[in-house]
Amino acid sequence: MKKILVSVVGLFSCVMVSYAQRIDRSKFIKDSLDFYINRALTNWRIPGAAVCIVKDGKIVLMKAYGIKELGLPAQVDINSLFMIGSNTKAFTATALAMLQTNKQLSLDDKVNKYLPQFKLEGKPADQVLIRDLLCHRLGFQTFQGDFTFYNTNLSRADVIKRLGMLKTVYPFRTKWGYTNAAFLTAGEIIPVVTGKSWEVYLKENIFAPLGMTNTVALSADMPKSLNRTVPHTLIDGRLSPIPYCQIDGLAPAGGISSSINDMSKWVLALLSDGKVGQRQVIPAAAINVTREAQDIMGRVKHLNGETNYELYGLGWMIQDYSGHHLIMHDGGVNGYLSSVTLVPQDHLGIVILTNTDQNNFFEALRWEIMDAYFKMQYRDYSDTYLAEFKNDAAVEQVADKKLRDSVALNLKPAFPPSSYTGKYTNDLYGSMTITQGENNDLEIRFEHHPKMYIHLQPLGGNRFYATFSDPTLGKAVFPFIVKNGSVKGIRVKVADFVERDAYDFTKAP
Template identity: 60%
Template sequence: MKKYYLILLLCVLQLHFTATAQNANRSRFITDSLDNYINRSLTNWRVPGAAVCIVKDGRIILRKGYGIKELGLATKVDENTLFMIGSNTKAFTATAMAMLQTQNKLSLDDKVTKYLPDFKLENKAATDMVTLRDLLCHRIGFGTFQGDFTYWTSNLTRKDVVERMSHIKAMYPFRSRWGYTNAAFLTAGEVMEKVTGKPWENYIKETLLAPLGMTSTLTLSKDLATSFNKSAAHTLVDGRLAAIPYPQIDNLAPAGSMSSSANDMCKWVLALLANGKVGAKDVMPAAALRATQQPQMLVGGEPDGTFSAYGLGWFLQGYKGHRIIMHTGGVNGFVSSVTLVPDQNLGIVILTNTDQNNLIETLNFDVIDAYLKLPFRNNSDAALTVVKGNQQRDLAREKALRDSTALNLRPALDLNNYTGKYSNDLYGSITIAKGEANDLEVRFEHHPKMYARLQSLGGNRFYATFSDPVFGRAVFPFLVQNNRVVSVQVKVANFIEFGAYDFKRK
């Protein structure tokens, strides 16, 4: 199939037909070859199902489901199957905030404390300066994902999450560096409720989803399980694909709780590319869209001189001389991407039902390359080689740790010395007790359904396996002074948060 794909694409790029013939060839590539390409990619990337939407020049070129909704079941994905879209929720939040600015109900440069007087960051000077714009472009000084372990799928309320931001010691000086901050978008959603008198989820439905005709789209994660046409969530556990429960992240809803379909997301990208119009009706003011799509903070640069920046709810980057507006979204069991190439009037949506694949990026750029008449680069195979190598190294590392636990290495102290209650100013408390055999078990105050099993690696180090596979596995080292356990360092998967937490023993 790869050779077939290459031959067709080279025909589009190299044969000097008339413009009409060139467009026809490209159309055949998208409508014919792409099906084979996607189906093979699902197999290679171990993705049970996907939904893809491509729009060009105001027309829907492709709107289709591929594969199955759940591993082991024969139910096929279609264009109306719901997938969680994760952080692609952020563009809806930012757009709604920018629309409020065009209505003179707020300014994006208003201080957050104007609407939330109790809002605080650990740095008082930053508290006094932080604006709505700062929240929406990730420049409040936090590191990427900093604090997310405390919030992610926890029992904390939205109000709790906003309050906990004051317990985080920012990794960078205020506005000096970009750091992806989910809690900041939640805070923006709380401001939205103060301004409109309506919860974020209701306001998004009324001002965006209903006018756009996105009737199947859900704003809250709690509603997905009871929906009829939905995809299951999947992740890799010990190298094997498995279905997992839907994440409950409505305490961070404005940052990532929405679910949608290829059909509904087509309507979203069509309107974005049409400067907010649906037919003759202005659903989203063009000024609001421009506000979200202007660079606010540099994310990074490439050796070829292209840039990567963040607007409000959108990544902005250069690609082969073209401006790309895009975002990806990852939550437990799902990843997605939404991409706009404005000068080509091109929009691409890719929804998948596993959280460990790069198909959303490789397919995305293969489609873009086709429309830009660029040579085929085999993005999928190149990325797959890298990812498989990383996965093999991770599996080898985990196997070495499991092999160490199988040796029944004795800890430095009796297990009873490690038990008890530990606390962290940001997270709260954990409780460690003796488990089965010679293991310890950790229970988490704000994740009451989750636990971690600790197996001795010898000395004061233990191998932690979380009951929720998305939180991963890690080594928990205990700090011991004068034969007394003082603290333990807790680490979760980088998918949740990069940094570790120190819990002090009470």
């Protein structure tokens, strides 16, 4: 089977080299896009995908590709569900903007008016506005706290409480920092105002009126859905199905699962000022307010040589690109990556859904489609991104091999295994327990990740090689903290995809 796959990849590559030399850019969407996508799915090892292009109020392309789960024959269709991750945020921001248009709240209301329990650094957050929650300017750095909040058993109330315990990195409103728990907090204002949960409000006021009949708001509903894809990731270089993440404690930040058919209806409405036919489903004013720039994210450099500022609105990223104003967002959760792009003045919308979190094709395809419509040079973004992806993967594999080679040396830890065992606590996260495994190996179990564990293998001294049972959390080196000849704590680090800073856990006496 592997030999067949390699041969197919080689054939596609050879054909595409000659094809790129004679490509007619003006006919790319009509004549070449299908071939381009199929080739890329093979090269990237993407099991399934779905793509939609909307132009001038009509669907130009809506097509599903590949399979729902590796090793099984079921094909993806236009109604198959994918988790859309942070593309959920635009729905949450739009819902709150709709409530503002209906004069049920103002985005400039203080959060404490609706959630008096909301705090920052342990103090009442009396200066924070709803708008601040929706544009990531509370003073946290990107993904701060997400190991505690993401894919855990914490309730929404627990997340809001723990968000108030985080120490901000920047002064309030001075720097952009992507904060998932802030969007959860914003979403929890909806039931206070309407008497309906976030998920019920979205279903009744957005999903149902738009005809998004297959879309579900909660990750708990995804495994129950009959027509659903399965998430995949790379485990030791091998693409494998993985469990669905359970992120309903952060649902307004990333919980929605949808199909390409349903997402086309969302994009068509957004590009039609909220109308479906003659029906005004979403107020135009609500759509417009989400597209107003609030923060500077940073500078972005495109492959065509342009460098522009990337801004953030309310649940949307905003860019200028070759004279075109882009409204866009990416979404990523365990096993899924997606993108939604709107180019309002060109009446263009693009949705891309994939069921593996190990690809940049979801991003490459968006630029390829836009360049075709903007009559720009053909660049083959997919191959360019793939070369970078493979290079990064090779660097990671070399580093990991060095650690595994060190483990194979059977280096003894500085203390007997029993010295490292016991209960450990972190003020933000809570507790975890370390027990002794075989030989000098250890195992960590976490209070709020009941289905996840970490296998620790000695690297000599007080350093251990950590392998997570959840592969999306990565691999790392965990050092134990030792003072006065005894173990006092351990430093835990998950993949940057989840959180960038480490957690220090203190050993209980």
